[in-house]
Amino acid sequence: MADLTAPPLTVPLAGAADPALVGGKGASLGELTRAGVAVPAGFVVTVAAFAAALAAADPSGSVRAAVAAVPSGDLPAVGAAAGRMRALLAEAPLPDAVAAAIAAAYARLLVADGDADADVAVRSSATVEDSADASFAGLQDTYLRVSGVASVREHVRRCWASLYNSESVAYRRRLGLAEDAVAMAVVVQRMVAPRSAGVMFTRSPVTGDPSVVAIEATWGLGSALVSGDVTPDSFIVSKVTGEITGRRVSPKIKIHTAIPNGPGVTVSKPPASLRDVACLTDDEIRALAAIGRQVETHYGAAQDIEWALLDAAADGTDEASARIVLLQSRPETVWAGRERPAAGAPRRRPADHVLDLFARGL
Numbered sequence: 001m002a003d004l005t006a007p008p009l010t011v012p013l014a015g016a017a018d019p020a021l022v023g024g025k026g027a028s029l030g031e032l033t034r035a036g037v038a039v040p041a042g043f044v045v046t047v048a049a050f051a052a053a054l055a056a057a058d059p060s061g062s063v064r065a066a067v068a069a070v071p072s073g074d075l076p077a078v079g080a081a082a083g084r085m086r087a088l089l090a091e092a093p094l095p096d097a098v099a100a101a102i103a104a105a106y107a108r109l110l111v112a113d114g115d116a117d118a119d120v121a122v123r124s125s126a127t128v129e130d131s132a133d134a135s136f137a138g139l140q141d142t143y144l145r146v147s148g149v150a151s152v153r154e155h156v157r158r159c160w161a162s163l164y165n166s167e168s169v170a171y172r173r174r175l176g177l178a179e180d181a182v183a184m185a186v187v188v189q190r191m192v193a194p195r196s197a198g199v200m201f202t203r204s205p206v207t208g209d210p211s212v213v214a215i216e217a218t219w220g221l222g223s224a225l226v227s228g229d230v231t232p233d234s235f236i237v238s239k240v241t242g243e244i245t246g247r248r249v250s251p252k253i254k255i256h257t258a259i260p261n262g263p264g265v266t267v268s269k270p271p272a273s274l275r276d277v278a279c280l281t282d283d284e285i286r287a288l289a290a291i292g293r294q295v296e297t298h299y300g301a302a303q304d305i306e307w308a309l310l311d312a313a314a315d316g317t318d319e320a321s322a323r324i325v326l327l328q329s330r331p332e333t334v335w336a337g338r339e340r341p342a343a344g345a346p347r348r349r350p351a352d353h354v355l356d357l358f359a360r361g362l
Helices: 019-034 047-057 062-069 075-091 096-113 149-162 166-175 282-299 334-338 350-359
Strands: 010-012 042-045 120-126 142-146 184-190 196-201 212-219 233-238 244-248 255-258 265-268 303-309 324-331
Touching: 010 096, 019 042, 019 047, 019 120, 019 184, 019 324, 042 096, 047 075, 047 096, 047 149, 047 184, 062 075, 075 149, 075 166, 096 149, 096 184, 120 149, 142 149, 149 184, 196 282, 212 282, 233 282, 244 282, 282 303, 282 324
Parallel strands: none
Antiparallel strands: 010 042, 042 184, 120 142, 120 184, 196 212, 196 303, 212 233, 233 244, 255 265, 303 324
């Protein structure tokens, strides 16, 4: 008989709420979905599935314990210990219950999507990522255009293994995070092929101004922007008036498209007609800013948002707001960190009392 009290091995994205079960990215995407923001449909392979796979791959816990024992500053030792753990997770067969749960959730997604050949993105969602205190962005793996249940299972394992990328382990050790408190969920979402994509900040990342939304955009996948392959178009929108107060259109000499079943992308040259043209219209810029404000209001704090803009719908729908999907939203950390109050007031020195007396003429 199934244990009805055991945590689920998969949950629909709309039901993903607890970061301890679905990781930071899964919880954020679930929250956005419930808030009525457009997010690609999907499900989360939970931390419970990761725990089952970890127990099967490292039943004694000795390999993971070796990772926890590595000195934070010993990078060769970090790399060696992380590599052993990574290999175990990537190569160990999935427990039967986990394999079946992934297959069932994937089948439900395809049925709901109405496309039996739909590609998905398989995205890491660690329990420690996307907090206001630390950012693990880019330290764990994401795979694009994955198709077929066998390939989805394989790439879920690869995402689990990426929790033990050397950079991720070194970062955790430097922060002093306990290894037994770290786990990995995996988000599986319907793949989108954006016309344009990028990031937006609901306060200026340069000046910290909270009265504006700053948008950076490029043609194709947003990875071209994140990797530094292009200088993005940049736009500043006033939250007060909705006016576009800043605009910079850059030559965009590269465009990224997804590699099937891969963590990377293909890089090509866009058509000459697009290189020096803004990749967003004014209506699209304003629609993005409005969604950014909606998300910031929902969370009650400035956000760092990844977005994608789709082409006009097959039914002819061309309203900008209907073609925007969000891929992630995390707390803005740079300016929020600078504005935190001091942990405590400086202690008064005995000499200050004497200086006060002189200042008062006593």
